[in-house]
Amino acid sequence: MNAADIRHALPATAPVAVIGSGTMGAGIAQVAALAGHPVQLYDSREGAAAKAIADIRAGLDKLANKGKIPAEEAHAASDRLCVAHTLQEMRDARLVIEAIVEQLGAKQELFGKLEDLVDAQCLLASNTSSLSITHIAATLRHPERLAGLHFFNPVPQMALVEVIRGVRSDATVVQCLHDTALAWGKVPVVASSTPGFIVNRLARPYYAEALRVLNEGGAHPATIDALLRESGGFRMGAFELMDLIGHDVNFAVTQSVFHAFFNDPRFTPSLIQQELVQAGLLGRKSGRGFYRYGEDAEIPQPATEPEYELPTVPLQLFGTHPLVEVIRARYQGRVEYHGPRADHLLMKAGPGRLYVTEGRSATQQSYDYNMPDVVLVDLALDYARATRLGVTRADQCRDRACQAVLAVLQSCGFAVSAMQDVPGMVVMRTVCMLANEAADAVNQGVCSRSDADMAMQKGVNYPRGPLAWADAIGIDTVTNVLRQLSATYGEDRYRVSPLLQRLQASGRKFHE
Template sequence: MQEREGGAALAPGEAVLVVGAGAMGRGIALVAASAGHLVFLSDVSEEARRRALTAIAEELDGGVRKGRMSAEEASAIRDRIRAVAEPQSVASQVRLVIEAIVEDLEVKRVLFASLEPLVPPQAILATNTSSLSITAIAAPLARPERVVGMHFFNPPTRMKLVEVVSGLATAPEVAQAIRDTAVRWGKIAVMARSTPGFIVNRVARPFYAEALRVLAEGAADCATLDAIVREAGGFPMGPFELMDLIGHDVNFAVTSSVWSAYFYDKRFQPSLIQQELVWAGRLGRKSGRGFYDYAAGAQRPAAAEAPPCLDRAPSAVAAVGEFGPFSALLERLAAAGVVVHRRPADAGPVRIEAADVWIVPTDGRTATRLAHEYGHADVVVLDWARDWAQTPRAALARADGCAQDSWACALGLLQRAGIAVTPLDDVAGLILARTVAMLANEAADAVLAGIGTPRDIDTAMRYGTNYPLGPLAWGEATGVARIVGLLDRLAELYGEDRYRVSPLLRRHLWNGRPLASGDEGERK
């Protein structure tokens, strides 16, 4: 991502003050010093300052050992970081202040109020808050227009994304200066409007919420659901292992904060399962136990997998209707020696007919509902996958009345294509389909609310969470009609506002324009 013309990025000779020497503060200080700035790292705790300088030195030494920099370069960076006890003592020397202190609105307000009269008139006051309102932080100041969010992700030295967040009073040139500074520091910067969760912490909520709901409904265990999301979806981690890594206290607090900030919108409702883990002190890796056990010698449970049924695989199938992104599965079956007869759509669902069984790509209806609606007992529903040409795993669920022979036929068919099959209980939307649909829906609503452009929202989710695709691009690749149809059926089944379709998704369904547009104006 290139720096925009006319940007006002900080020059390397201008000093930066980072307040708070915890993990985030020291990481931000190292990023700024590596870009050539003199950095004052402030913390009231002498021990925190000492630990921060030690950690910075260790990270620089590691960079030298790995050949990322010379010893001289590491020494120069180290020399540009100076620890101070009182931020007010150096405030007059800096062009940029970045606070990374406790997530408490009043504490941040007091800090900025103490620094505002001391910093130069052109200095910018940036907050690394991940959840508090930029507008609220800036409101008591004499010049709220120079307050902006500069939200780094942990660890700042490795995560590429920075959210540049504007409050109601933030001057456009201030946001632009921070955006250009982040780019100069080697980051990928996105612009966001100050709303609860900004981009990433809002749009990511369904990744956790849908997995927790499917777990609560007994579809499968954590290891099985994680494996599907990871291997079929291409996500670097499944939702349960990621929540264990983040810490359930942190993840639950963020979800609760976004939920309350949006006046208890059902889309962001926290999970009772996660609340129980927090109450029990099972916070994940840092406590030794969460969804998984991290004690020495503990065995990680394996994902459920269907037994081999290759001997039941049919030699020929019929593919009825338009398969869209599932077409690559048909090609994969053909490459495995299965004869695939294509037939036009009829009054039934899009499906693969293999002997007596219908294999239906999930559209939000359960297999049992499909069996009832079409009067065909042997129905199996198939979850979505990121890339059917290469996916190593797929999830299936069968109708309550599906015969065992038909179930074995469906399992064997996918196994013949080299796909490990994971059986789930018959829940609506299975796991990957409902997760992807809800992520795309939330991203569309964020665009509609003016929180960010489609490009910035997809970029934020790719680099802030390491998703394999931005949710809008994924929704477009899947098909807006499929996303809307699945959400409508979930809303019908659950009777909840949680699954309401974003008006922007419906608009794109009707106008046929690209969902993942690079220019916000293109959707008008």
């Protein structure tokens, strides 16, 4: 970061006020104080702001004692924090950040009061995660001074900040908030005020496709989660992440986005998750969700195939796919190498034939190719580093053919999880839907390509931005998988983004 990057930021000495002293408000106050700003913290609940500041100071002392920040920096930040007992005390603030309850009326009422109190040059920002900035600002006399500044929890640790421009937000206000977040050591991305902004919109397929696979009996939650982690490279599987977030919260966000997009089938909520919410099985906070929690709770293990005997005939490998290269480097038996095939066959192990999923079921692919012994393998972020691979077999596939393929994969160091024959499997369909949603957001002017990728990496710790991932596996692959899923299900849910279609037709990538 250099001076040019933050030329429009608020001066470090500019007073900042934060309204709402809950987890988010307190975190924002801490970050602003560490950046050098005098910070006032207000809460309508008596004593809440004072307690929050005491907790912040204690936390800063702990960071200093652990050597995470210099002691003098912690003390200086503590000294910059003070309680605002009334809204009137905030009249000199240059920036007021609202972090109160997620209710439109409450936010509109608050900003209406602030507009009469603060200077005309004071910036107003909402930390809302779901409400329309345009709608919040609609009742103001000067809606152009309001924009969104959406931090992620825990605020001091999470780098991402979504800067949200409403329809009437002034461009200089948005730029100032962007540069101020950057000066505070955050990674700001800019989005227009549409449902879910960037992260909550683009993350929907991560949960939705896992729930869809579960609903079709493709695999158990522990197996799906293991594949997303050990093959897909995601930090947490979809089901353990939903349990952590809380199903009431996650389901409510999905419903909100679904209804805000006028019931677009791409965001359809899951009946399985609705059942959990109605049963009060909300995840970690209730002691049970998809998994059980507590001292005596057993940790469910993913389904893993037993060891099979290697085929006695030479292994045949085709082309230069990353998985082929890994098998070529690790397999200890006899191998014959061949060039790529038009049908994208990767390997013949005895009678078994291995392909990477292209969005069809293995059974459908077997039928289309008039080839009985088809086994499909799922996508991996990096086959050389993956420890587990998902596989599925055609209904026409004989046991010995499938076992020969699995034995080769096992001999190359992979744990193998066999799934039911669900089209697109787990990682492939998830990644393609994430890329598709990101492409649509870019195509609709919600955000830039780079901000879409940055938001998902910094906001929810994805191993790779969804658009960069699409570039890596090929735009053709992504569009073809989506079209196969659409053909199988006959649903608009899997329609291909116009931007993806354009890139496929032009032979271009998202980032080049």
